[in-house]
Amino acid sequence: MKPPIDNSTPTPRKGIRRLWHSFRQLFAQTPLLGWLFGFLLASILENLIGYPLARVLGLSKIPVLFGVDIALKTPLLLPATLLYDLIIYIIPLFLTVRYLTPFANRLAAWLLRAPMWVSALIHMALLFLVLYLWTGINDYRVLVAKLMMVSIIITLSLNVVNGYMGEFSCSHPGFIALGAYIASIITVGFFVGGNLKFVILPAYLAPLVFPLALILGGVVAALGALLVAIPSFRTRGDYLAIISLAFMFIVKSMFENLEILGGARGFGDQPNLATLPVVFIWTMLCIWIINNFVQSTMGKALNAVRDNELAADAMTVDTRKTKMVTFLFAAFWAGIAGGLLAHVIRYVNPGTFGLQKLAEVLAMVYFGGLNSVIGSIVGAIGYNLLSEMLRPLELIKWLIIPLLLILVMIFRPTGLIAFREFDLHKILQPKIPAKMEEVENVPPSS
Amino acid sequence: MDTFLQNVVNALQWGSFYALIALGYSMVYGVLMLFNFAHGDIFMVGSYIGFFIATGLIGLSTLGIISLPGWVILILTILIAMILTSFVGMLVERIGYRPLRNAPRASAAITGLMIGIIFETANLYLLGASRRKFPEIIDTSIFQIGNVSLTNTKIFIVIISLLFMLALNQFIQHTKWGMAIRAMAYDFTVVPLMGVPVNTIAALTFGLGSALAAAAGVFYGMAYPVLDPYMGIEYGWKSFVAAILGGRGSVIGTVIAGFLMGFLDIFVATYFPSTMRNLISFSIILVILTFRPHGFFGRAYSAQLRL
């Protein structure tokens, strides 16, 4: 049952809150499909008239990330970028939402008559199309999108341990490093050669071997996770935190010492296999599988271990197995993300996987929200976008981002969107106007 | 043998930094159960404050405005740096931690990390990218005992650090405030019932911890006179390890853990390739934790963590 909500008789609102309310009202009936159509229209529009429009507005090129970077560098161009965003993104979105919503609702309802995976696949295909068209403008966008998706995998997998199971694990950079190096060894060893050379296979096999390399990287990372998982049977909380921290240092140290992999010099020349569709597919797969896991009763065991381990034991939950599975599972995905990362940047070095990376991944998880798939997605995207858009601010950027995070922590201590279930059906379904029950089930104690 | 003795001397100095910084960390950790990831950066701030005070005092002395002998300047530097830094620590507690008293512990850890980044960036922004040279407050003199080299600063640092540790232990064990701190470390919820204001105790522990970090910062400046904005990061994390290894709320345990980490650092570098240092010292720490899962002097406390 939902807690009682005073939504039935909206109290009079003033100023911005009223505006925000009517804004929400306007969009409340748009299903995901409608939004996708809107973004699709916007990306098509940008592909068609983006460049000339930018020239007319006095911008030298299409603004990459909604013009924030341009406006920060030369504030004089702010009106131009705003106008650009208005014409390319906001107006088409608004129009679609205004006129296509009924159609989108009907279509969404019709799609749901088939099994849900059909509808989900169609949504994903649309999402990819939008992403493909939007990034098609510029390679920089491709890179940002890829890094963002890799971050989603990393954040989600860390959330499984830190959010769902409530351990403070610091070993994630270590898992990422393991995945990155193992996958790189395979692709470089089989397709590039150089210092490391197995058999050089023909290049057309590379896209087939790449998933295997990633999986192997994930498996090795999971094996590494045994070192953290086994102590977790006996000890929890802070002690486990330093065990995991030690693990991170040990992995980093190990790669610094491995001369064959370049040691501190790093390891480069990875073939360009992590293309946009590949990264996209892995990200979707990761979201799907992790979401399945945490929603199953077996996955709920993680929460039970977190909230009261003794009670979990007494209710037949195999806590050791749960911890083992969780650490290995999270490490596996971190390894996959590492492999992808190595092939996006096409270079790895041990220095990347240190305390700085740790602070970054922790920030993404807690920023987005604990115990929430959506939260992790929002956290990863938000952090990455912010980080890229504020690039021109240089030093100031590193004052703004931490401040923002502190504010989030103070006002929402568990993160922006914490403890919310990622209910696929609810997301895909049409939004019927009569229903106005869009209130989150956030535990008030959090 | 000489090499060994020399390294014992080296490790004593190195370990006293770890111990001092870890004590500050352990104060906060023991009482509030917080991962205070800003602590390394408070150490950095303390060191910079010490730098400015020392430079200022020496400047005034050379200009002839005041005339103070070196050791007075040194003591003044340490004291003023400790006092000022303790205010910084209390400010951090007020802004970053107090609003999160009832939040999951990890959230406060994130705030700490972010406050640390703000300190680093602000330093870089205000003082520029140049590293600072900590002035030589007292002239260094080198003694040779057999083949073992000692300097007066080394001896001073080790002795004063030990004195600080002793003083802290006395304070915790034998004063009213120390008792309140221990009570709070024992049970967070019971303290308000005893009529002790939690906020005051929290501020006090932060102040004390930061003061110790400042002392460590000044000593560090005397021994390794190159200061840079990022110098605290590693110490923050390593003192976190030492504080936990020592056992929650145990002064003696933390000091031992700090010195242990100092000795590990030095002796691993002596007898193994130094690349293996983190690898070996952390492996040893893992082994210790396997056999003493609650640190040297820690009680087993319930797994009831607030997330």
Place this chain on the structure above:
Amino acid sequence: MERKSKYLVISILMICAILLGACGPAAPQTIKIGVNAPITGDIPKVGEGTKFAAEMWAEDINAAGGLEIGGKKYQVELIIEDNESKAESAVAANTKMITQDEVLIIIGPQASKQAVPAGQVANDNKTPMISPWSTNPNTTLNRPWVFRACFLDDFQGPAVANFVTEEFGFTKAAVLYDIASDYPKGLAEFFKKAWEGLHGAGSVVAYESFTTKDTDFSAQLTKIRDSGAEFLFTPQYYNEVALIAQQAHQLGFTGPIVGSDSWGSAELIPLCGEDCYGAFFTTHYAAAGATGATKAFIDAYNAKHGYIPDDVAALTWDAFNLAKKAMEDCGKITGDIAADRACVKDALSKVTGFEGITGTMTFTPGSGDPSKCAVIVKISDKGEFTFYKQSCP
């Protein structure tokens, strides 16, 4: 009805936009040069030097009316991106400058851990890139579009070994280096190889390492002291050199200390003080007693920013002038960015006898590494970097 007319206006505006955009200006009046610098992160001082040198260069050029290429003057526009001293960020910065800002050439990144992956991006996107400071062979290896402005470790290491042998006649060397940082590590390895080539296996009596951010070297230095080494070679950055020299003396090590170009910062002496007096290091130029263009650069930089430029700044300056020379050699800027980039790259690979402030550089086709001479500098008793000797390949 009212609303509809609003949309109508907007759509008309859009159509106008398309039409107008089609006849927008095409030929560039400015040349864009990208700078990929570590302004935040571990090595902010390097970023600062890079940025200052770049800005000084651009101001000079623009004050003189611009770059003259093929009889036409172009203003220079710098696009400075911060790579946060991270590999991902350096890649992102390069991608952005290449695809979004459409820079003609990129100067940077400085440190190899950013220059190696960033070089990949530049090479893939067929954009010339000059890393002023990266000494990792992989930065330019098999990458025709990537160049550097500094000499390589395989030259500098032996140069140091030869110098010490000739000057002092020592036979027992000690090395202390940071194993987690690729520059010191590479240099230490090349030095060891060269020294053992001269004096036989085992002549490097102590080969000690530490990890980035360490500040206590007492264990390693104790070993070095007790190993009977006659001198210490430490290819470290200046901030670490200050600590190493001080601790070595406190532990009673008395031999000379010798270093590499990473010592070449004006900050070395303020940080290190008397402990560094009398030490030697190989570098690109000697600040004290410099003449000509080198002196002009040092004076201008000092006047503007209040300190003697580091080697990074000097190398960045040279990288910019290399770029300038290549553009001038190229002879024309067509406005077709791909053709212009190719032209600049071809011109760069043909540069010979370029007189930079850090020495004379010559590129051989097929390699992005210049051949240039090293200078051996002695730190005088006043703390000045004085010219001592030159060593050429």
Place this chain on the structure above:
Amino acid sequence: MSLLQVKKMTHYFGGLRAVYNYNLDINPGEIHGLIGPNGAGKTTIFNLITGIYTPTEGDILLDGKSIKGMRPHLIAAAGLARTFQNLRLWRYMTVLEHVKLAHYSKITYGLSGAFFNTRKRSQEENKITQKSMELLKLAGISHLADTVVTNLPYGAQRRLELARALAIEPKILFLDEPTAGMNPEEMLQMMDIIRKVQRQFNLAIFLIEHRMRLVMELSDRVQTLVFGEVVAEGLPEEVRNNPVVIDAYLGKEVET
């Protein structure tokens, strides 16, 4: 043959003797009470039998098989459920999720089901949901199924603990002060529920309680524990009138 049999169980914490020579026999369908003053070791006995601690000496048999030294979740899965004196609910989970999770040991879809949302999994999950809803109805809290537990009133939290314990389909149920902190009215309701489930599932119940009235009314047999040793055992009437018990424990505080 008795359902649960404890033979000569003794346990030391370090040098401290917590439980000495404890014997217990519970038959199917029987309600067995355990009383004793604070610190007598009642909860320790629960923890020893349910596997949180392993007894230093003695043996524990469930259905004739030794469960001594088995891990707690296996003992629970073997049919021994418990509630806790101080509620141990999972603070961020809903009521329904609590009861569903207690079906953990019966899940057969395995990791592949958990990861890939197979047909088998959705069938099983549906079945578990149905069963759980029935239990919630029994405990009278089905209307709160989607509420997060921290928002529940105290009485409902107690009921939820009971429903959760029943979900593991126990043969024997350990109740550790099931009415602690309840007002008399709530206590009566709880007694009704206990009786009801006992009859419905033919459960054996092992009960620790402070309130004499509850123990005396519900129990078939009662043991009195003082300093880890049983000082009196028998029918409620016998125990109530046993002078040793009155002396050692009840004194004037007998509430009837």
